[in-house]
Amino acid sequence: EEKNNPGFKKEIGIENISDYWNKTVAPVKAQLCGLLATCDNPAEAWEKWIEKWSQFSVNAFLMATYEEVKLKLQQASKYKPEEDNDILESLKYLIPWPADAIVGYSTYSYTLQLDVSLVDFLRGSLGEWGSD
Numbered sequence: 001e002e003k004n005n006p007g008f009k010k011e012i013g014i015e016n017i018s019d020y021w022n023k024t025v026a027p028v029k030a031q032l033c034g035l036l037a038t039c040d041n042p043a044e045a046w047e048k049w050i051e052k053w054s055q056f057s058v059n060a061f062l063m064a065t066y067e068e069v070k071l072k073l074q075q076a077s078k079y080k081p082e083e084d085n086d087i088l089e090s091l092k093y094l095i096p097w098p099a100d101a102i103v104g105y106s107t108y109s110y111t112l113q114l115d116v117s118l119v120d121f122l123r124g125s126l127g128e129w130g131s132d
Contacts, residue, residue: 005013012093017101017104017105017108018108019103020094020097020105021105021109023093023094024062024091024094024097025086025118025122026090027074027086027090027091028053028087028118028122029122029125029126030087031049031052031083031084031087032045032046032049032126034083035048035083037110049119050119052072052073052076052084053077053118053119053122054117054118054119055072055075055076056069056072056117056118057114057115057116057117057118058111058114058115058116058117058118058121059102059114059115060115060118061095061118062096062097062102062105062114063096063097063102064095064096065093065096066091066092066095068090069088069091069095070084070088073087073088102114
């Protein structure tokens, strides 16, 4: 499988565990930005995004297969397949993460618990609240 080819990750710009994390969550974060840009009601955009992605803990998201993520997204009541096609295609070769990569990310990020909501975990980085 292509994602298990060590050269593949380098081809898509993954040099380390931080790159792997950023590439994996970038489509999820980008979807929120897209919804906010195209929706007249920002609260509605946030609600839609939260409904989709709060179904996952960080750990469950990283361990999920492409098919599992697709099924969960389809189960969201506000599901529109065309909104998720690009995200799913982006994730196709990035998930599931190997167990060693999850442990490596947890250690690298000083995050002991990855069983928190993906939405809650990403919230701080979405607005870059901690940056200068």
